[in-house]
Amino acid sequence: MAARIEHLVTSGTFSLDGGTWDVDNNVWIVGDDAEAVVIDAAHDADAIAAAVGGRRLVAIVSTHGHDDHIDAAPALSARTGAPVLLHPDDLMLWKQRHPDLDPDGALADGQTIAVAGTDLTVLHTPGHSPGAVCLHAPDLGTVFSGDTLFQGGPGATGRSYSDFPTIVASIRERLLTLPGETVVRTGHGDSTSIAAEAPHLDEWIARGH
Known part of the structure; x- marks a missing residue:
């Protein structure tokens, strides 16, 4: 059975730099009837x-x-036995939330994660955070962009460990080079496509945020 993409939205808070905000997050599940990956x-x-x-x-x-x-990653891991994977450049952020736990494995640029007969390729896309990654699934015509690229522009870079020129470079070099029809499934909000976002790169740079 071919891999499919499932989606749910969960709600909670985001805390950093002394502030806390209510947020809705996209949780993506890639798999078939036998196995799956949670993003x-x-x-x-x-x-x-x-x-x-x-x-x-x-x-x-x-x-x-x-x-x-x-x-929710450690609790989900405890229930399922699945390893939690994170790029090591974001370990300091992980430790702010889970000081006594480590991720189970490290993500690296170019790594592939196989599930249900399809490959998710890790693209290291720093900027929103140093260890931010996207996951490209060419068989499914999609890229899971986390908080690197949204409908309407780059992820936020106004808080600790983030950098606007870095996120723009990541988007230009790693995402806008993907086929235009690639669906961009984001960490928050609505999906978009590479073709819809690519023409606006210069506008984002001019806004400078």
Whole structure:
């Protein structure tokens, strides 16, 4: 059975630099009836586990270390036995939320994660955070962009460990080079496409945020 993409939205908070905000997060599940990968275990381990159901969970992949994307990861891992994977450059963010735990494995640029007969290729896209990654699934015509690229522009770079020129370079070099029809499935809000976002790069640079 071919891999498919499932989606749920979970709600909670995001905290950094002394502030806390209410957020809704996209949780993506890639798999078939037998196995799956969860991308960003946000807020609600029970809801995510229910969506996975009886399938074998291959991995819990974190697009970056901000707490709203990793807060439910240890609990989901404990329930399913699946390893939590994070790029090591975001370990300091992970430790702000889970000081006594480490991720189970490291993500690296070019790494592939196989699930249900398809490959998710890790693209290291720093800027929103140093260890931010996107996951490209060419067989599915999609890229899971975390908080690197949204409908309407780059992810936020106004807080600690973020950098606007770096995120623009990541988007230009790693994402806008993908086929235009590639669907961009984001960490928050609505999906978009590479073709819809590519023409606006110079506008984002002019805005400078």
